[in-house]
Amino acid sequence: MPTKVLIVDDEEDIRSYLDSLLSDNGYETVLAEDGEDGYRKLSDFTPDIIILDIIMPNQTGVGLYRKLKKSGEYKDIPVLVLTGVSSYKDFFNRSHLTLPRPQAFMEKPFVTEELLAKIESLVSQKE
16 A cells, blocks of 8 residues: 655645655655645545645645644644745744654755655654
8 A cells, every 4th residue: 555645835846746756656645735725635635644835825834734733633644844944943943842843854945865765764653
C-alpha cells in the first residue's frame, strides 16, 4: 500500500511538481490549496504525512497545523513544513508551550533528493 501524502500549498506550480515527483516515486497524493481545503480533504483521505506551506490565503499553514495538533484524530500525523519564508520557525515559537513543533522544516527551493529522504525518514519513524 503506497504512502499517502497530503500536499498543502497555495502555489499551483509547487503542488503540481510535488504531485508528479511523489507519484513518480510511488506515493499517493492529494492536493490542497490552503489550510481550509487541506482540513476538508482529511475527511476523505487520512495521510501518512502532510507537506505544509506556511503563508497561504484563507487559512495559513500555521492555522492548519494548530488545528491538526489540537485534534484527537489527526495530531499524530507527521508534518513537514516546506516554505519559502526564511524565518519559518518563528511562526511556530508562539505555540511551543502548548503544541509540539512540526517534525521537520525545509526551505524552498528544495533539493529533490533531500525532500524524498526526509519524507521517507518521517514516515518510517511513524511506523
